[in-house]
Amino acid sequence: MSCGKEFNTGNCVCDILKEIADAQSDIIENGCVNCEQSIADLLGDNTLPAANELDTVPVLLYTKEGKPFKGFGACYDAISDIEGSFYFRVKDVDDDCCATLELLRDPNDPDDNPETPVSQFTGNLETTGICITVDAHCFCHITCLPAIDAL
Template structure:
């Protein structure tokens, strides 16, 4: 399998995220790449684990640095949070994606400097969503499937 078996937008990152959305939606209502393995785990291809999310990291074109998103909860705008880890919520036909920030509730650093500085032991959905243009990214890292919704 190449870069997203069910989509062919011409953008590899977009195609993978569309595939993750489709897999996550299936959970909620022969290659072994990390993204394919995570999608398989999510769908139960390897025994079913009850997970609902494939956490992803995205890397910006040009700099190849990990992308960090920022946002705040509606009721707490003075407490801006950031994250390098996302749950893809939707990808439209133009490859604009809605991403939800994932954070470990025990992580007290609201603005980590790199993905390795951020606590990831119990990544959870935050309800903080951002919209991104997937043509701005050149690389995606998929982490093992987790249960992020609680």
Template sequence: MACGSHFETGNCVCDILRQIADAQSDVVTNECTTSCEQSINDLLGGTLPAANDLDTVPVILYCDCEPFKGFGAPTGTTGDLGSFGNVVGSFFFRVKSVDDNCCTVLELLRDPNDNNDNPDSPADQSTDNLEATGICITVNVNCFCHITCLPAISAL
């Protein structure tokens, strides 16, 4: 019997991790202070006293073990049709929608006071005041291998 073969998901790493999680379940508590589950609970008002003003769980997605950076441009400030502002990048996203095929619309989140339009990593991008930008991209989330959820915020 191979390690992790009890689960037989077709993914040996997943099978092994499930086997480890099951073995640890009696020893390790499942209370993470920062996790996707915790952020969703906070957003829904489950644990924070002032959770009712939260509207966003910021996420970082990973492709090939590297953080994914999305790019887009805000609508131009001149009011001219077809004009747009400088192209900006962000590692932080707000999920807008997900269809049955995992085609997902993500909105770039940025700190309006961050003058770095093209950060090299999530650690280089300011998260002091993440806000919705109105810049949305469409991605196939089947292409991602990892997600990090940050604590829920008010981004509007």
């Protein structure tokens, strides 16, 4: 994915987040489990296999200072259990580039507050139900990881 394929907000991180959110939304709303195909459709490449179980494009975001961004939050029923993550699932992005991101975590990771993205377990990333809201204008770099089944 590159900047401005589907959107042109003037912010390439925001544009990519919007593309990912749309692709993931297509999968959920249409009832199919084919993230690769939805992203390929956005890019105009319909040559990928039709059947898979991928539903999430995990992303890493970087601040304007070049540091990996880590989000924090707690599940609704466990406010005392604050968790941090560098990995996110894009839930929504509005026209002002305000993005809702869900923290992704590996349930086997014993560390609720990893120091770096490489120290966080990623072998089995899953959605957490913990969402944060960010201004995509605050980021200068995004890394998209291979699509996974996280729902």
